[in-house]
Amino acid sequence: xxxxxxxxxxxxxxxxxxxxxxxxxxxxxxxxxxxxxxxxxxxxxxxxxxxxxxxxxxxxxxxxxxxxxxxxxxxxxxxxxxxxxxxxxxxxxxxxxxxxxxxxxxxxxxxxxxxxxxxxxxxxxxxxxxxxxxxxxxxxxxxxxxxxxxxxxxxxxxxxxxxxxxxxxxxxxxxxxxxxxxxxxxxxxxxxxxxxxxxxxxxxxxxxxxxxxxxxxxxxxxxxxxxxxxxxxxxxxxxxxxxxxxxxxxxxxxxxxxxxxxxxxxxxxxxxxxxxxxxxxxxxxxxxxxxxxxxxxxxxxxxx
Amino acid sequence: xxxxxxxxxxxxxxxxxxxxxxxxxxxxxxxxxxxxxxxxxxxxxxxxxxxxxxxxxxxxxxxxxxxxxxxxxxxxxxxxxxxxxxxxxxxxxxxxxxxxxxxxxxxxxxxxxxxxxxxxxxxxxxxxxxxxxxxxxxxxxxxxxxxxxxxxxxxxxxxxxxxxxxxxxxxxxxxxxxxxxxxxxxxxxxxxxxxxxxxxxxxxxxxxxxxxxxxxxxxxxxxxxxxxxxxxxxxxxxxxxxxxxxxxxxxxxxxxxxxxxxxxxxxxxxxxxx
Numbered sequence: 001x002x003x004x005x006x007x008x009x010x011x012x013x014x015x016x017x018x019x020x021x022x023x024x025x026x027x028x029x030x031x032x033x034x035x036x037x038x039x040x041x042x043x044x045x046x047x048x049x050x051x052x053x054x055x056x057x058x059x060x061x062x063x064x065x066x067x068x069x070x071x072x073x074x075x076x077x078x079x080x081x082x083x084x085x086x087x088x089x090x091x092x093x094x095x096x097x098x099x100x101x102x103x104x105x106x107x108x109x110x111x112x113x114x115x116x117x118x119x120x121x122x123x124x125x126x127x128x129x130x131x132x133x134x135x136x137x138x139x140x141x142x143x144x145x146x147x148x149x150x151x152x153x154x155x156x157x158x159x160x161x162x163x164x165x166x167x168x169x170x171x172x173x174x175x176x177x178x179x180x181x182x183x184x185x186x187x188x189x190x191x192x193x194x195x196x197x198x199x200x201x202x203x204x205x206x207x208x209x210x211x212x213x214x215x216x217x218x219x220x221x222x223x224x225x226x227x228x229x230x231x232x233x234x235x236x237x238x239x240x241x242x243x244x245x246x247x248x249x250x251x252x253x254x255x256x257x258x259x260x261x262x263x264x265x266x267x268x269x270x271x272x273x274x275x276x277x278x279x280x281x282x283x284x285x286x287x288x289x290x291x292x293x294x295x296x297x298x299x300x301x302x303x304x
Numbered sequence: 305x306x307x308x309x310x311x312x313x314x315x316x317x318x319x320x321x322x323x324x325x326x327x328x329x330x331x332x333x334x335x336x337x338x339x340x341x342x343x344x345x346x347x348x349x350x351x352x353x354x355x356x357x358x359x360x361x362x363x364x365x366x367x368x369x370x371x372x373x374x375x376x377x378x379x380x381x382x383x384x385x386x387x388x389x390x391x392x393x394x395x396x397x398x399x400x401x402x403x404x405x406x407x408x409x410x411x412x413x414x415x416x417x418x419x420x421x422x423x424x425x426x427x428x429x430x431x432x433x434x435x436x437x438x439x440x441x442x443x444x445x446x447x448x449x450x451x452x453x454x455x456x457x458x459x460x461x462x463x464x465x466x467x468x469x470x471x472x473x474x475x476x477x478x479x480x481x482x483x484x485x486x487x488x489x490x491x492x493x494x495x496x497x498x499x500x501x502x503x504x505x506x507x508x509x510x511x512x513x514x515x516x517x518x519x520x521x522x523x524x525x526x527x528x529x530x531x532x533x534x535x536x537x538x539x540x541x542x543x544x545x546x547x548x549x550x551x552x553x554x555x556x557x558x559x560x561x562x563x564x565x566x567x568x569x570x571x572x573x574x575x576x577x578x
């Protein structure tokens with residue numbers, strides 16, 4: 001590759017620049033901040049602005065004091081609230097992922113097997129809500145679920161119930177909200193995977209006497225494994241740390257770790273505790289993210 | 305009709321009903337005269353009075369203006385960074401830091417927003433203490449935060465678009481003596497233009513809708529539209545928010561339908577040309 005005189009003088013190639021700009025940006029604004037969160041999680045809470053005590057203090061000229069404070073972590077492990085919130089978040093994320101797959105898989109399958117023209121319309125209909133504000137779409141469920149909301153009004157009008165059901169601020173409402181918000185995230189990777197499927201394989205299996213359901217379980221399902229895993233990760237990982245949906249639909253008692261982090265930070269101004277919560281969350285989620293990345297790498301390698 | 309297609313069609317019908325009933329109910333009740341929102345006031349509805357109210361709500365208009373500034377700057381910035389990263393990952397098979405760059409552009413897609421928001425805020429506080437910048441948090445810090453996760457989405461879109469085109473045209477141009485810079489602008493850029501446009505729109509929407517990261521990194525007097533909406537919605541339903549939803553849905557529908565028609569046409573043209 002030829003280099004211009006200027007580039008040679010600085011000693012950097014155009015190619016280097018293409019890589020360096022996004023690389024340095026992400027290093028500074030995505031990677032480095034985690035080191036700061038880690039450092040903060042070992043600081044002590046203080047009544048000050050900003051509300052923590054520095055970890056490293058220089059005394060006089062040559063004496064350096066580093067106080068590693070493990071209290072935040074000790075606090076998280078002894079107070080039952082945090083452990084429960086962690087387990088509950090994992091449970092909620094897991095159940096939501098299963099429901100997203102149960103609803104999303106047949107939809108993605110149906111779209112992939114539709115005629116080319118219908119397929120495009122069906123895809124646009126999946127993408128449309130994805131582009132609309134998540135906050136507003138969660139808000140829509142408040143209108144449906146509340147005591148004088150749409151669902152209760154319709155059921156009372158039909159005579160199915162006489163007194164309004166309590167749906168808003170229940171775990172049920174929270175699950176519906178999460179599944180609803182993340183459904184497009186499962187359908188799209190599943191569709192991308194199923195679209196490449198060689199349907200002749202399934203026909204062959206059926207011609208050889210496999211029943212449709214057995215052919216699906218033995219051929220289609222294993223072949224769409226990567227799509228299932230990618231879709232699940234796209235739901236599970238962000239759902240563990242979800243804040244908006246539990247707050248708006250789950251009510252004040254919904255025990256989710258994302259809400260706890262938010263409250264520690266904004267309500268209690270306990271930055272070090274919030275940081276410790278974030279670090280524990282990362283310990284759980286980073287292995288999953290790496291797994292997701294390896295699945296993605298396999299998918300793109302398989303495509304080309 | 306086979307049993308399988310009946311099953312699939314009912315699954316699709318259920319799925320789309322689930323996706324669209326909440327959206328449609330918001331739209332319908334934005335024309336309801338009653339302040340209770342979900343109790344239809346047949347005598348005075350449909351009405352446009354809440355549309356009128358929304359356009360005279362200074363708090364919402366001010367927040368929308370801040371959101372617009374952040375979203376526009378963010379979209380342009382993250383398209384540049386994301387295109388560079390996507391190009392590097394798709395076209396340079398080996399370079400130092402390739403794995404890290406790939407990981408750093410995948411992780412923000414799934415990272416819970418509370419973590420991204422907290423970590424960026426702590427970075428800004430640490431920077432302020434050590435080098436005095438940023439002196440105050442607000443629009444600028446929000447743009448930086450939004451660009452960090454938006455560029456990851458742009459990278460994915462651009463990278464996958466480049467992966468579907470082989471390098472032969474670019475290589476041919478370079479063999480004929482064109483400089484890499486020229487090849488990029490004359491050949492690569494037109495090819496990935498639909499992806500860049502999609503990335504720009506995606507980045508704009510992500511920023512326009514963002515609540516969590518903005519709440520952590522904004523400062524006094526710079527509340528974005530989602531922040532104002534969230535504080536209103538926490539107190540219950542409000543007819544103005546329904547109107548806002550109706551307007552958002554109308555804009556998104558026009559854009560998505562328009563862009564997909566445009567892309568379909570471009571692809572048809574590309575196919576007939578090939």
